[in-house]
Amino acid sequence: EPEVTQTPSHQVTQMGQEVILRCVPISNHLYFYWYRQILGQKVEFLVSFYNNEISEKSEIFDDQFSVERPDGSNFTLKIRSTKLEDSAMYFCASSDRLAGEKETQYFGPGTRLLVL
Amino acid sequence: TQLLEQSPQFLSIQEGENLTVYCNSSSVFSSLQWYRQEPGEGPVLLVTVVTGGEVKKLKRLTFQFGDARKDSSLHITAAQPGDTGLYLCAGARGAGANNLFFGTGTRLTVIP
Numbered sequence: 559e560p561e562v563t564q565t566p567s568h569q570v571t572q573m574g575q576e577v578i579l580r581c582v583p584i585s586n587h588l589y590f591y592w593y594r595q596i597l598g599q600k601v602e603f604l605v606s607f608y609n610n611e612i613s614e615k616s617e618i619f620d621d622q623f624s625v626e627r628p629d630g631s632n633f634t635l636k637i638r639s640t641k642l643e644d645s646a647m648y649f650c651a652s653s654d655r656l657a658g659e660k661e662t663q664y665f666g667p668g669t670r671l672l673v674l
Numbered sequence: 675t676q677l678l679e680q681s682p683q684f685l686s687i688q689e690g691e692n693l694t695v696y697c698n699s700s701s702v703f704s705s706l707q708w709y710r711q712e713p714g715e716g717p718v719l720l721v722t723v724v725t726g727g728e729v730k731k732l733k734r735l736t737f738q739f740g741d742a743r744k745d746s747s748l749h750i751t752a753a754q755p756g757d758t759g760l761y762l763c764a765g766a767r768g769a770g771a772n773n774l775f776f777g778t779g780t781r782l783t784v785i786p
Contacts, residue, residue: 562716589772601717601762603773614773649716653772661705661766663774665716 560584562666564650570672571640579635579669581650590633591651591663592625594618601649607633640673647671677701678765678777686783687753695748695761695780703765706739706746707774711760720748720761753784 563582571577583590592604605615607625624636633652637644647670651663678699687693697706705724709717721730723739723746730737734757736749746763760781764774 591773593774593776600778601764601774601776603775606773616773647714651716661772662719662722663707664719665709667716668714670714 562650562652562664564648564666564669566669567667568670568672570674573642573673574639577637577640577671579637579648579650579671581633581635581652581666582631583633583650583652584654584664585631587652587654587664589613589653589655589661589663590625590627591653592635593649593651593665594646595649595668596646604635604648637671640671642673645671645673678763678775680761680763680777680780682780683778684781684783686785689754689784689786690752693750693753693782695750695782697746697748697763697777699744699765701765701767702743703775704743704767706743706763706765708737708746708748709762709764711762711779713760717762717764750782753782755784755786758782758784 565580590607593601595601603616605619606613622638626634647668649668650666653661653663655661681696707722708720711717721737726741726743728739734751738747760779762779763777
């Protein structure tokens with residue numbers, strides 16, 4: 559069964575460093591998402607991406623964050639200068655339809671980011 | 675902010691008992707999804723409900739979307755230890771907005 563994959567599974571970085579989290583969505587999906595989950599808190603939406611551009615973003619997704627689909631298969635989340643509060647589990651998701659049209663978002667296993 | 679409240683937050687029951695988890699909001703959603711999440715892993719989709727009043731069954735799990743599409747419930751019949759986990763509801767607003775708003779989660783423990 560097709561699945562979303564994410565690398566790395568764990569990332570430890572120093573505050574102020576740049577990190578790139580990678581995702582390979584399900585191959586025939588067109589809509590891509592990043593969510594994050596701070597330890598003990600609920601899953602929060604960061605950004606959605608369709609047709610090579612951001613379609614929606616939350617207030618969490620500030621200028622330190624960027625997304626890219628560099629080669630038609632990978633979908634990346636870059637945090638330019640990490641802060642302590644960026645420590646969280648980051649989930650990538652993909653779907654083939656917009657919400658309201660029986661959309662199903664499939665989630666990857668996540669990347670646990672720890673900023674020291 | 676589209677707030678989805680789940681209740682109860684924690685639930686511990688004996689194997690064989692029935693249980694219901696609730697997901698409530700003051701906002702209308704175009705669809706609602708239920709996920710199950712294991713520690714350190716991503717949410718795994720259980721079901722998507724779209725139509726107000728819709729009921730879907732997945733073996734011993736019954737999902738219902740409220741008539742007004744503001745709330746949903748998950749009922750588990752004859753719970754088993756394998757049902758132990760974190761259950762999340764997540765709503766989508768539709769109309770071109772496709773991000774999911776996640777509920778606060780219900781952590782279920784089924785004791786053998």
